[in-house]
Amino acid sequence: MHRETSSNAAQPGPIVVVESLVKRFGAFTALNDVNLRVGIGEKIVLCGPSGSGKSTLIRCINHIEKHDGGRIIVDGVELSNRLADINSVRSETGMVFQSFNLFPHLTVAENCMLAPMKVRGISQAEARDRALGLLRKVRIQDQADKYPAQLSGGQQQRVAIARALCMQPKIMLFDEPTSALDPEMVKEVLDTMVELARDGMTMVCVTHEMGFAREVADRVVFMDRGSIVEEADPETFFRAPRTERAKGFLNQIIH
Amino acid sequence: MNTLDFSIVTQSWPYLWSGLLFSLALTAAAFVIGMVLGTCLALVQHFEIPVFAQIIRGYVAVIRSIPLILVLFWFFFLVPIVLGHLSGNGRPIPIGATYTAFITFGLFEAAYYSEIIRVGLRAVNKGQFEACQALALSTYDTYRHIVLPQVLRVASPIILSQTIILFQDTSLVYVLSLTDLLGAASKLAQLNGRLVEMYLVVAVAYLAISSAASQCVAVLRKRYALATSR
Ligand SMILES: Nc1ncnc2c1ncn2[C@@H]1O[C@H](COP(=O)(O)OP(=O)(O)OP(=O)(O)O)[C@@H](O)[C@H]1O
Ligand SMILES: [Mg+2]
Numbered sequence: 001m002h003r004e005t006s007s008n009a010a011q012p013g014p015i016v017v018v019e020s021l022v023k024r025f026g027a028f029t030a031l032n033d034v035n036l037r038v039g040i041g042e043k044i045v046l047c048g049p050s051g052s053g054k055s056t057l058i059r060c061i062n063h064i065e066k067h068d069g070g071r072i073i074v075d076g077v078e079l080s081n082r083l084a085d086i087n088s089v090r091s092e093t094g095m096v097f098q099s100f101n102l103f104p105h106l107t108v109a110e111n112c113m114l115a116p117m118k119v120r121g122i123s124q125a126e127a128r129d130r131a132l133g134l135l136r137k138v139r140i141q142d143q144a145d146k147y148p149a150q151l152s153g154g155q156q157q158r159v160a161i162a163r164a165l166c167m168q169p170k171i172m173l174f175d176e177p178t179s180a181l182d183p184e185m186v187k188e189v190l191d192t193m194v195e196l197a198r199d200g201m202t203m204v205c206v207t208h209e210m211g212f213a214r215e216v217a218d219r220v221v222f223m224d225r226g227s228i229v230e231e232a233d234p235e236t237f238f239r240a241p242r243t244e245r246a247k248g249f250l251n252q253i254i255h
Numbered sequence: 256m257n258t259l260d261f262s263i264v265t266q267s268w269p270y271l272w273s274g275l276l277f278s279l280a281l282t283a284a285a286f287v288i289g290m291v292l293g294t295c296l297a298l299v300q301h302f303e304i305p306v307f308a309q310i311i312r313g314y315v316a317v318i319r320s321i322p323l324i325l326v327l328f329w330f331f332f333l334v335p336i337v338l339g340h341l342s343g344n345g346r347p348i349p350i351g352a353t354y355t356a357f358i359t360f361g362l363f364e365a366a367y368y369s370e371i372i373r374v375g376l377r378a379v380n381k382g383q384f385e386a387c388q389a390l391a392l393s394t395y396d397t398y399r400h401i402v403l404p405q406v407l408r409v410a411s412p413i414i415l416s417q418t419i420i421l422f423q424d425t426s427l428v429y430v431l432s433l434t435d436l437l438g439a440a441s442k443l444a445q446l447n448g449r450l451v452e453m454y455l456v457v458a459v460a461y462l463a464i465s466s467a468a469s470q471c472v473a474v475l476r477k478r479y480a481l482a483t484s485r
């Protein structure tokens with residue numbers, strides 16, 4: 001593994017470093033020279049208009065999308081084409097999707113147990129203990145032996161969060177975790193995320209929930225057309241955005 | 256022969272029973288060989304493994320366009336010749352009618368099952384693969400624990416329907432002079448002249464087994480309708 005000397009445990013540097021990142025889909029450039037540093041324990045909210053590259057950026061961080069240029073270093077490991085590096089980064093990075101992506105043929109507990117057993121190599125008993133503990137944390141321990149389809153959307157998304165946490169990741173990535181939910185279920189998922197933030201988790205969240213951003217974000221990063229256009233603390237960003245594009249975007253999501 | 260006399264059936268029951276057992280054993284063996292091999296063939300095509308994928312595509316296309324009875328003939332006559340050439344002395348090595356039936360049915364069914372599974376593999380939601388990647392699961396674990404179980408569940412009604420057809424097709428083994436349920440009945444019918452009774456009983460047996468299996472198809476459809484909704 002390519003350990004970076006600048007980010008070893010002795011001197012806590014950024015846990016995620018994105019440098020001059022370029023991502024293309026055919027002739028279309030989805031990310032153009034993106035630079036981002038995420039400190040340990042930092043909470044970042046990514047926002048921007050549809051198609052601006054938010055999902056692509058966080059999907060590059062755990063190599064679900066392969067980047068075409070620049071560097072991505074996660075917890076000291078630079079993402080290359082080497083499987084060992086990719087797996088090392090992925091096992092330290094949890095991801096929560098807009099569409100949950102739970103495994104429909106496995107129970108809630110089994111959803112949470114599979115990766116820790118297969119990737120971390122822990123025993124079934126330990127995996128189940130860990131799963132039940134985290135399901136309790138997201139307040140659905142009593143649904144552990146049900147199948148995902150028997151749960152509401154909000155409950156499913158909380159299972160997805162617990163499943164990611166069972167890998168004991170150092171960073172959590174969220175891609176619009178509440179956009180597929182009925183309005184009355186948004187809060188239960190946001191509450192779970194707020195709690196996670198209070199526990200000190202490093203988080204990168206794509207979301208347009210401004211209340212959440214105000215409450216937990218250390219920084220709001222605004223993207224447009226494949227670039228980061230503006231970065232600020234949430235208070236400043238929402239009250240006094242500097243760029244016209246951010247102003248236009250904020251006007252749109254308020255109305 | 257104007258009244259039905261089923262006593263003849265009870266008398267010849269052991270022979271019919273052994274025919275039925277052969278049909279069931281052949282179905283079971285062809286199912287197992289066909290599913291294991293069919294899954295492998297589907298995966299090779301799914302992963303586009305060079306050369307092998309093309310060969311398998313050709314194999315599946317050929318098998319699916321030829322009647323089973325012809326394949327049975329081929330295997331019965333050709334495989335011993337091929338084996339003879341491979342062994343070096345050039346003389347055909349007979350493999351026997353029973354082995355021919357088991358191998359041929361297995362290889363034949365593999366082509367059909369592989370198509371069902373190949374289509375099923377393409378139908379798995381992209382999000383399932385992404386969730387596996389995000390959890391750092393290996394390709395092996397992804398297919399072994401997430402993708403294939405979902406494909407088999409979703410495809411199980413079609414797989415079972417195909418297996419019912421397979422069960423009915425086992426009657427074709429008469430061309431190899433093997434005796435399945437239908438073969439046993441027609442031999443007896445010719446001996447004792449009780450054609451109507453014999454064929455009635457056999458029809459009822461096929462009907463009972465096939466419709467029981469169809470019931471299972473319906474149950475599976477319902478059971479996995481939930482799981483596929485997401
Ligand atoms: N697999 C792909 N193939 C081709 N183009 C893609 C692909 N994925 C994304 N894109 C394009 O890249 C651009 C950025 O997409 P991305 O999904 O990152 O946007 P986003 O900011 O997450 O938008 P949204 O708010 O709609 O989710 C879009 O123009 C999109 O059409
Ligand atoms: Mg998106």
